[in-house]
């Protein structure tokens with residue numbers, strides 16, 4: 001990493017409509033999701049605020065844009081199509097890297113009617129590609145570090161983790177999204193994904209990469225009821241304790257959360273971002289997104305973070321003068 005790398009983190013924009021969903025809304029768990037949308041969520045998530053966020057991201061001009069899921073409400077195919085257009089407005093598939101949230105896996109759905117609409121945003125680059133400077137030369141001549149589905153096909157749960165590289169920035173996408181019973185919104189990574197994650201983080205750490213782990217569900221041990229939590233959070237925190245990461249990003253809470261978990265050499269920051277489309281139904285839920293800038297020197301990595309929040313008066317995102325990292 002020879003120069004500053006800038007990346008943005010957005011999540012949980014839920015800026016789709018269920019109008020016209022038809023009979024599909026009356027099947028299984030979608031009934032409760034439709035009720036939730038009709039009674040509350042449709043008033044809390046404003047596509048115009050997402051548009052303002054996207055405009056602000058373009059003005060900032062980050063190298064990469066990381067999105068931690070929940071772009072839909074109940075995983076209708078029409079929602080995947082709408083969100084695909086929103087992703088295209090945000091950036092190219094090379095710029096934007098996405099992991100799915102629990103709402104994007106609300107009920108079991110065929111890939112071609114759901115995640116395939118986002119295939120190029122969800123896929124990794126196997127760690128053998130990339131377009132940055134510095135460590136890229138080394139990574140270009142190494143075998144792929146992670147499996148990747150064919151072009152046009154979204155990764156499936158069993159394919160994760162996904163890996164993308166940009167210079168010395170390693171972005172590791174996890175999938176905690178599984179269909180869950182009604183009134184439950186938890187996630188799980190599973191033993192195989194955790195095993196591959198540990199191998200990947202170990203290799204990338206040895207190569208001196210800045211490792212950003214992306215996951216929809218919160219990672220810290222506290223603050224999440226069991227019905228909404230990551231079921232194998234203890235196991236993930238065990239991986240981080242053994243091999244570390246420089247940063248973990250998540251969504252799901254629709255609130256900013258800053259926690260640290262132990263790593264082998266230093267604590268690992270775990271940062272949750274609010275929704276990027278929330279009207280501010282509660283003061284701590286108003287729309288925000290985060291911008292990170294990382295540089296590397298002989299002394300190690302330096303990470304700066306900026307909070308960008310929606311200003312309802314000007315209808316624009318502005319810098320929020322609050323510290324994100326301690």
Ligand SMILES: [Fe+2]
Nearest residue numbers: 012070103252
């Ligand atoms: Fe969400």
